[in-house]
Amino acid sequence: MKNKSLWHVMCGILLLLWVWLGFCFVMELETARLLSDIPPRGPLKKALLFSWRDGAQDIFSSPFWSALQKAFLRHGYLLQTQQVYSSEQSDLVFCVSKCPKNLPPGKPVYLYLLETPFSWPSFTQEQAVKTFKRIWTYDTDLIKKNNIAGEGIYAWLPIPHPLRKQDKIISETDSAAHANKTLISMVLSNHYNNKSNYQARRQTAKYLIENHPEDFALYGRGWERLKNELSPQGVKNFQTVYKGYIASKSDVMRHTKFFLAYENAIHSGYVSEKIIDGIETGAVPVYLGAPDVSNYIPQGCFINRADFESEEALYVYLKQMPDEVYHQYQTCLSDFIQNAPNHHVAFNVDAWVNIIIRDIFSRESLNP
Numbered sequence: 412m413k414n415k416s417l418w419h420v421m422c423g424i425l426l427l428l429w430v431w432l433g434f435c436f437v438m439e440l441e442t443a444r445l446l447s448d449i450p451p452r453g454p455l456k457k458a459l460l461f462s463w464r465d466g467a468q469d470i471f472s473s474p475f476w477s478a479l480q481k482a483f484l485r486h487g488y489l490l491q492t493q494q495v496y497s498s499e500q501s502d503l504v505f506c507v508s509k510c511p512k513n514l515p516p517g518k519p520v521y522l523y524l525l526e527t528p529f530s531w532p533s534f535t536q537e538q539a540v541k542t543f544k545r546i547w548t549y550d551t552d553l554i555k556k557n558n559i560a561g562e563g564i565y566a567w568l569p570i571p572h573p574l575r576k577q578d579k580i581i582s583e584t585d586s587a588a589h590a591n592k593t594l595i596s597m598v599l600s601n602h603y604n605n606k607s608n609y610q611a612r613r614q615t616a617k618y619l620i621e622n623h624p625e626d627f628a629l630y631g632r633g634w635e636r637l638k639n640e641l642s643p644q645g646v647k648n649f650q651t652v653y654k655g656y657i658a659s660k661s662d663v664m665r666h667t668k669f670f671l672a673y674e675n676a677i678h679s680g681y682v683s684e685k686i687i688d689g690i691e692t693g694a695v696p697v698y699l700g701a702p703d704v705s706n707y708i709p710q711g712c713f714i715n716r717a718d719f720e721s722e723e724a725l726y727v728y729l730k731q732m733p734d735e736v737y738h739q740y741q742t743c744l745s746d747f748i749q750n751a752p753n754h755h756v757a758f759n760v761d762a763w764v765n766i767i768i769r770d771i772f773s774r775e776s777l778n779p
Contacts, residue, residue, distance in 0.1 A: 478760045527681060553565065617637065628663070665693075670695075709743055
């Protein structure tokens with residue numbers, strides 16, 4: 412029995428070693444590809460991109476972060492995540508929403524506050540000035556508040572959103588084309604956090620489950636607990652409405668007319684992927700979040716939940732919307748997708764990268 416257990420342990424260790432070696436091999440190939448595209452002028456320094464994500468290295472699959480990695484390379488720094496470098500090994504640390512526990516003394520550290528304020532690291536203004544050479548955030552109020560002190564380390568940088576430019580989005584102009592589509596879908600997670608916007612998600616979901624289950628589909632993690640808040644009939648409706656977790660949001664959006672895009676929190680400038688996810692499929696977003704969202708996405712491209720006094724008023728508006736009005740929303744979305752990089756920095760890879768590169772490499776202490 413002991414020999415069998417030992418064998419299982421050894422197999423597990425060998426499997427982990429095999430996975431690690433495979434990861435190292437892939438990283439070597441990726442590094443070689445980068446260096447062949449942009450040959451270094453001299454010895455390379457190490458820049459750590461410390462990401463809040465579990466699969467941190469996957470961040471470079473985004474065109475924004477991939478372009479940033481190439482821009483760092485042009486300045487003599489190889490930018491990699493915590494899966495490749497430790498903070499002690501790095502010559503520069505770029506933190507995304509969270510930082511390593513032990514920051515290397517004497518090395519430049521930068522912070523990008525990307526997520527909601529609830530997940531930001533906690534520090535005083537004095538600590539911020541001592542720790543970071545620059546803090547980027549989408550929150551203009553935070554920038555004004557902290558830069559009043561004259562330190563000036565806070566700077567504006569929106570959340571980046573890659574959009575695939577395409578000839579046109581799916582656009583149907585008659586009722587028959589929508590006959591097999593779900594009227595309203597929600598592809599969002601549910602958490603019980605009083606400081607967030609999850610309560611609004613639950614309120615809308617509960618209303619639709621109880622009153623209009625035939626027109627609603629619910630996807631995402633954490634919704635089982637909602638049954639405790641439903642009537643007996645609502646619990647029965649839940650069994651047909653709730654579809655569980657789905658890996659690809661676009662698969663759902665292609666088969667729905669409207670999707671509920673409720674942010675994790677309502678905060679100026681916090682425009683996340685939730686309103687972006689479905690618009691390429693032709694589905695029209697119902698948005699609840701940043702009050703300044705129209706600075707990012709034209710107002711004619713989405714329905715603002717805040718404009719409706721009740722869940723019933725919203726439902727009636729969506730249910731009775733004429734085909735020509737729906738088509739106007741889709742036309743707006745199509746035009747927006749074609750021109751998004753010109754509309755806002757959040758959709759423009761070069762402009763977004765240039766803000767970061769300018770802030771870091773224009774500083775005399777970091778000139779390569």
